[in-house]
Amino acid sequence: MTDLGLYLHIPFCRAICSYCDFYKMQAKTPRIRQYVDYIIKEIDLQEKRFLNANEPFKPTTLYIGGGTPSFIPLSDFKRLLERLNQWFSLETLKEFTIEANPEDLTSEFIDLCKHHHVSRLSIGVQSFNPLAHQVLKRKSVFSDLAKQIDMLKKAGFTNFNLDLMFGIPGMDLESVKEDLELFLSLEPTHMSCYSLILEERTLLYHQYLNDQFKPIDEDLEANIYQLIKETLTCHGFNHYETSNFARAGYESLHNLIYWNNERYLGIGAGSSSYLNDVRWKTVSNLDQYFALLDQGIIGREEEVKLSKPDQMKEEVMLGLRKTKGISLEVFRSKYGEEFLRIFPQSKDLIEQGYLRIENDYLMLNPEYHFLANYVLRKLI
Numbered sequence: 305m306t307d308l309g310l311y312l313h314i315p316f317c318r319a320i321c322s323y324c325d326f327y328k329m330q331a332k333t334p335r336i337r338q339y340v341d342y343i344i345k346e347i348d349l350q351e352k353r354f355l356n357a358n359e360p361f362k363p364t365t366l367y368i369g370g371g372t373p374s375f376i377p378l379s380d381f382k383r384l385l386e387r388l389n390q391w392f393s394l395e396t397l398k399e400f401t402i403e404a405n406p407e408d409l410t411s412e413f414i415d416l417c418k419h420h421h422v423s424r425l426s427i428g429v430q431s432f433n434p435l436a437h438q439v440l441k442r443k444s445v446f447s448d449l450a451k452q453i454d455m456l457k458k459a460g461f462t463n464f465n466l467d468l469m470f471g472i473p474g475m476d477l478e479s480v481k482e483d484l485e486l487f488l489s490l491e492p493t494h495m496s497c498y499s500l501i502l503e504e505r506t507l508l509y510h511q512y513l514n515d516q517f518k519p520i521d522e523d524l525e526a527n528i529y530q531l532i533k534e535t536l537t538c539h540g541f542n543h544y545e546t547s548n549f550a551r552a553g554y555e556s557l558h559n560l561i562y563w564n565n566e567r568y569l570g571i572g573a574g575s576s577s578y579l580n581d582v583r584w585k586t587v588s589n590l591d592q593y594f595a596l597l598d599q600g601i602i603g604r605e606e607e608v609k610l611s612k613p614d615q616m617k618e619e620v621m622l623g624l625r626k627t628k629g630i631s632l633e634v635f636r637s638k639y640g641e642e643f644l645r646i647f648p649q650s651k652d653l654i655e656q657g658y659l660r661i662e663n664d665y666l667m668l669n670p671e672y673h674f675l676a677n678y679v680l681r682k683l684i
């Protein structure tokens with residue numbers, strides 16, 4: 305049996321960032337509390353579903369993301385974690401990650417995480433540069449972050465990720481270098497580095513349409529990406545996925561489930577799942593989510609059953625994000641097919657130097673990482 309990831313979505317934030325198109329909202333405590341009641345109702349239904357199907361539910365990883373999970377009141381967080389622990393033992397997870405914003409890293413929050421076997425925290429920093437915070441409209445306060453990280457380490461948390469965002473107008477190579485130094489001084493074990501992307505239905509997109517925001521030059525963005533790659537690898541991080549870097553042994557097991565095209569169950573409004581060859585999203589509307597749960601239904605939207613050719617294409621799109629690439633052996637055992645026969649175009653791309661095969665893995669040549677989309681179009 306392959307790995308199974310469990311994801312729980314908490315769609316609440318203290319403030320809304322200008323670039324964010326995740327399913328999230330601002331809400332008062334009673335609404336958040338109500339959501340926790342309903343997410344527990346969903347857990348009750350999911351537990352019954354697995355029992356009725358006689359399928360043991362044994363997730364390998366748990367990831368609580370959002371939104372800002374650390375923003376929900378601690379007493380509600382506690383009852384959610386306790387309910388999860390009744391369903392399956394949190395202690396048996398290979399990895400348990402919670403996303404947190406710096407201002408929520410209090411000693412009470414850290415104790416609660418420790419008590420419930422959280423093994424990894426992912427901290428949304430994005431940048432220490434005040435200019436970046438103006439553009440991103442992030443409200444986090446970083447003055448105590450070094451102390452808070454120290455508190456985490458003293459509590460025994462050895463594994464934490466910091467999110468970094470680049471490609472922010474006004475930030476040149478020099479300011480990104482300064483930013484990187486500050487990130488590295490906190491000694492994270494993992495860094496996720498994403499470029500600022502203009503998404504529709506965001507404040508930034510609205511500003512862009514009104515000429516109040518201009519994205520940075522593409523060449524500068526490529527140079528910044530290169531700088532980040534070189535700096536982090538120089539500091540002992542392994543560049544294991546297009547946007548992710550980890551110290552040896554600290555790769556995100558949960559995200560690897562996505563990139564390996566394995567199974568995951570999403571719980572909560574707006575969460576995504578992939579089980580038994582079906583991909584779906586749980587309804588991303590709180591009132592609808594609540595009303596359907598009252599009828600014993602976990603509402604779905606965007607449900608699609610993937611054919612074998614679709615699954616193989618997704619395996620390629622996700623797998624080539626990993627710098628290690630796609631295991632041809634795993635492809636063979638999963639689909640009973642030879643990769644080079646199903647995707648004959650890969651031979652040309654290998655000859656042209658875009659792709660290569662090493663130790664039975666098909667991977668992008670590192671100098672073409674920035675052309676990944678072009679190579680994928682040619683390949684599938």
Ligand code: SF4
Nearest residue numbers: 317320321324370371
């Ligand atoms: S980026 Fe994170 S904190 Fe900001 S609005 Fe989106 S989910 Fe909330």
